[in-house]
Amino acid sequence: MPVNQFQSGRHFLQIPGPTNVPDRVLRAMDKPTIDHRGPEFAALAGRCLDGIKTIFKTQSDVIIFPASGTGAWEAALVNTLQSGDHVLMVETGHFASLWHKMANKLGVVTEFLETDWRSGADPQALATRLFEDTTHQIKAVCVVHNETSTGCTSPIAKIRAVMDDINHPALLMVDTISSLASIDYRHDEWGVDVTVAGSQKGLLLPPGLSFNAVSQKALEVARSGGMPRSYWDWDEQIQANKNGAFPYTPATNLLYGLEVAIEMLHEEGLDTVFARHDRHAQTTRNAVQAWGLEILCQNPENYSSSLTAVVVPDGHDADAFREIVLKNFNMSLGNGLAKLAGKVFRIGHLGDFNDLMLLGTLSGVEMGLSLAGIPHQRGGVETAMQTLTKS
Amino acid sequence: MPVNQFQSGRHFLQIPGPTNVPDRVLRAMDKPTIDHRGPEFAALAGRCLDGIKTIFKTQSDVIIFPASGTGAWEAALVNTLQSGDHVLMVETGHFASLWHKMANKLGVVTEFLETDWRSGADPQALATRLFEDTTHQIKAVCVVHNETSTGCTSPIAKIRAVMDDINHPALLMVDTISSLASIDYRHDEWGVDVTVAGSQKGLLLPPGLSFNAVSQKALEVARSGGMPRSYWDWDEQIQANKNGAFPYTPATNLLYGLEVAIEMLHEEGLDTVFARHDRHAQTTRNAVQAWGLEILCQNPENYSSSLTAVVVPDGHDADAFREIVLKNFNMSLGNGLAKLAGKVFRIGHLGDFNDLMLLGTLSGVEMGLSLAGIPHQRGGVETAMQTLTKS
Numbered sequence: 128m129p130v131n132q133f134q135s136g137r138h139f140l141q142i143p144g145p146t147n148v149p150d151r152v153l154r155a156m157d158k159p160t161i162d163h164r165g166p167e168f169a170a171l172a173g174r175c176l177d178g179i180k181t182i183f184k185t186q187s188d189v190i191i192f193p194a195s196g197t198g199a200w201e202a203a204l205v206n207t208l209q210s211g212d213h214v215l216m217v218e219t220g221h222f223a224s225l226w227h228k229m230a231n232k233l234g235v236v237t238e239f240l241e242t243d244w245r246s247g248a249d250p251q252a253l254a255t256r257l258f259e260d261t262t263h264q265i266k267a268v269c270v271v272h273n274e275t276s277t278g279c280t281s282p283i284a285k286i287r288a289v290m291d292d293i294n295h296p297a298l299l300m301v302d303t304i305s306s307l308a309s310i311d312y313r314h315d316e317w318g319v320d321v322t323v324a325g326s327q328k329g330l331l332l333p334p335g336l337s338f339n340a341v342s343q344k345a346l347e348v349a350r351s352g353g354m355p356r357s358y359w360d361w362d363e364q365i366q367a368n369k370n371g372a373f374p375y376t377p378a379t380n381l382l383y384g385l386e387v388a389i390e391m392l393h394e395e396g397l398d399t400v401f402a403r404h405d406r407h408a409q410t411t412r413n414a415v416q417a418w419g420l421e422i423l424c425q426n427p428e429n430y431s432s433s434l435t436a437v438v439v440p441d442g443h444d445a446d447a448f449r450e451i452v453l454k455n456f457n458m459s460l461g462n463g464l465a466k467l468a469g470k471v472f473r474i475g476h477l478g479d480f481n482d483l484m485l486l487g488t489l490s491g492v493e494m495g496l497s498l499a500g501i502p503h504q505r506g507g508v509e510t511a512m513q514t515l516t517k518s
Numbered sequence: 519m520p521v522n523q524f525q526s527g528r529h530f531l532q533i534p535g536p537t538n539v540p541d542r543v544l545r546a547m548d549k550p551t552i553d554h555r556g557p558e559f560a561a562l563a564g565r566c567l568d569g570i571k572t573i574f575k576t577q578s579d580v581i582i583f584p585a586s587g588t589g590a591w592e593a594a595l596v597n598t599l600q601s602g603d604h605v606l607m608v609e610t611g612h613f614a615s616l617w618h619k620m621a622n623k624l625g626v627v628t629e630f631l632e633t634d635w636r637s638g639a640d641p642q643a644l645a646t647r648l649f650e651d652t653t654h655q656i657k658a659v660c661v662v663h664n665e666t667s668t669g670c671t672s673p674i675a676k677i678r679a680v681m682d683d684i685n686h687p688a689l690l691m692v693d694t695i696s697s698l699a700s701i702d703y704r705h706d707e708w709g710v711d712v713t714v715a716g717s718q719k720g721l722l723l724p725p726g727l728s729f730n731a732v733s734q735k736a737l738e739v740a741r742s743g744g745m746p747r748s749y750w751d752w753d754e755q756i757q758a759n760k761n762g763a764f765p766y767t768p769a770t771n772l773l774y775g776l777e778v779a780i781e782m783l784h785e786e787g788l789d790t791v792f793a794r795h796d797r798h799a800q801t802t803r804n805a806v807q808a809w810g811l812e813i814l815c816q817n818p819e820n821y822s823s824s825l826t827a828v829v830v831p832d833g834h835d836a837d838a839f840r841e842i843v844l845k846n847f848n849m850s851l852g853n854g855l856a857k858l859a860g861k862v863f864r865i866g867h868l869g870d871f872n873d874l875m876l877l878g879t880l881s882g883v884e885m886g887l888s889l890a891g892i893p894h895q896r897g898g899v900e901t902a903m904q905t906l907t908k909s
Contacts, residue, residue, distance in 0.1 A: 133782070133785045133786040133787070133790070134872070134873030135786060135791075135794060135870055135871060135872050136870055136874075136875045137528070137538075137870075137872070137875060139874050147527075147528075157548075161784075302881045318556075359821075391524070394524045395524040395526060396524070399524070400526075405821070455873075456872075456873050456874050457872055457873075457874070458874060479526055480526060480527045480847055481525070481526050481527030481528070481847075481884075482847050482848075482881075482882070483530050483847050483848070483849060483878035483879070483881060484527045484878060486878050486882075487874035487875060487878035487881070488874065490873075490874060490877035490878075490881070490903055491874045493903060494873075494906060495902050497903075497907050498907055505903075506900070508877075508899055508900065508903065509896065509897070509899065509900055512881055512884060512885050512899065515728075516885045516888050
């Protein structure tokens with residue numbers, strides 16, 4: 128059936144974000160916008176600014192920008208780096224590459240540690256490079272915690288440990304856009320200086336808010352340095368935030384939603400949220416293996432609990448498969464990005480999700496594989512049901 | 519996990535109604551209530567009163583009551599029958615029994631043709647009884663089109679045909695509460711005198727509206743007879759409806775939803791809606807057969823496309839199974855009613871529904887059967903996927 132025909136029932140939005148927004152969050156946003164200089168707003172802002180710290184697991188300031196995640200990348204760079212500063216980044220995949228490209232455009236001198244886009248950052252490779260940097264030319268190390276294009280995570284705590292081992296003073300900046308509130312993350316405990324996040328994945332919101340959690344050290348660097356900046360300036364935000372205000376018009380209705388999303392994450396319990404994502408990811412991998420297909424991520428230590436990227440056998444087109452799934456089963460799966468285009472599809476299993484939604488999702492994949500004539504064994508859904516009833 | 523814990527993702531509401539209300543209908547109702555004597559309301563009422571006729575497939579009047587389906591049963595009886603009048607009803611299951619009980623309470627003299635609750639009404643049995651009624655003492659024949667307690671339909675066109683064959687003047691009154699807008703139904707073509715329906719099943723709305731489609735013949739009977747009545751009086755409704763008004767306060771916001779629900783049913787196309795329900799019902803039956811379980815309905819001609827009632831093997835408790843499914847998978851299945859209590863569970867596959875929602879549903883049943891220790895073969899979901907990709 129063509130896409131423009133009437134579609135009964137719910138769309139399955141199984142890209143790795145934006146994710147399904149819970150009704151409770153939608154209803155919370157479905158209210159009149161209020162005066163962002165008034166007392167009601169100040170109280171709301173206070174609750175959001177305090178609450179979001181518990182999600183990043185930080186005592187430090189978290190800046191909330193009315194912007195998409197890309198904006199929070201830029202904010203991390205322009206507050207801490209000057210034109211000509213050196214940064215070390217890891218090419219974990221497409222999103223790391225975009226962050227890298229942005230840094231270059233802003234005049235930062237980048238070094239980009241290659242990977243094969245099938246694993247996360249290697250702490251040892253970072254250690255080797257940082258060890259050579261005896262003059263501490265490298266001002267920041269930038270890593271993507273969960274690479275949304277590949278379904279590979281990087282071990283942030285280990286990366287911090289190697290930096291500490293060699294006493295390298297570079298800032299550690301981490302993109303958690305597709306991991307925050309889905310995969311365990313600890314800004315303070317792991318000694319991250321700048322954490323970048325967005326609203327539209329584990330945070331259960333539509334796109335439109337992004338975040339920087341900022342260590343004291345990063346804040347000090349920013350106060351005495353960084354690039355000429357205005358919109359992204361941390362200090363102006365922090366000063367305004369003290370009174371429950373923002374230096375320019377905030378995205379009020381998304382903040383209504385943010386307050387409720389934080390509430391929901393704590394009602395479920397962050398550990399339960401992470402365990403749920405782990406369980407659904409393991410179930411998905413078991414299904415992929417039962418189909419006899421290859422998981423893109425080759426290092427089990429780097430398996431992502433937010434999404435699973437699946438390699439389509441040579442001679443088959445992942446995008447043609449995705450189109451069949453969309454047309455026949457009203458489900459959106461993630462496409463392969465950049466050099467993975469046509470070669471992989473990505474199953475998002477993050478955010479507001481449960482067992483039967485996952486099984487509907489995996490059923491759509493399994494039926495789509497049949498309809499697309501992609502060689503596979505049946506039994507992925509069967510295996511998934513067994514995994515879910517045993518765990 | 520206990521029911522009172524936080525539940526991520528969507529609830530699977532797979533009872534045979536009330537059904538999942540589409541967001542588009544929810545949003546349509548999410549507006550301020552307007553003056554029900556004003557011109558804006560009159561235009562809305564006109565669109566609803568005209569539009570609903572296309573769903574019943576009738577040119578006659580359709581009365582809309584702010585009431586649940588039970589109210590529309592009562593309206594059918596009190597407008598057409600007097601105390602002491604004889605009616606012939608068919609005991610297709612629990613809901614037919616409730617309608618029968620109501621008729622008795624209202625002073626109607628009822629005859630109740632038994633069935634085993636595993637098939638629909640038998641036109642031949644009705645014909646035999648009506649043929650004996652040479653003095654035309656029987657004033658109405660009451661049949662449930664789709665018996666929600668058993669998942670058996672009754673052949674309304676055939677019942678009309680046998681009544682016509684013997685020229686019996688009784689009114690034909692049909693309950694379509696769980697069939698309208700899910701299973702093909704034709705008020706005019708099938709010569710039905712009073713059709714009873716409710717808002718909360720195939721009509722995609724929350725409960726709160728019910729309907730009587732009324733033939734000219736039934737209207738004439740009502741004008742000269744019936745019981746003392748006020749709330750349920752057809753004539754007062756019809757007079758008021760001519761000006762887009764109702765004789766008492768209508769359920770305004772449900773009418774906002776009704777207008778959009780009718781629009782949606784026509785956008786999908788009624789024939790497509792029926793074919794979708796048929797396909798999902800066939801898929802469900804194939805799954806049940808693959809599990810090696812018994813479908814309650816024993817006559818394939820009477821299989822319901824709205825729901826499937828499944829018999830649990832002796833020595834097992836369907837309600838314990840349903841509780842396990844609710845606790846583990848956040849899915850509500852229908853219980854066995856009256857003499858079927860504990861013996862069957864009912865899978866609703868009607869309303870705003872699609873393939874992946876069905877597969878999530880069937881996965882929840884299959885996993886629940888395992889967890890409840892109910893003897894079955896695996897492979898129901900696998901069979902369902904094969905059915906859906908082949909049809």
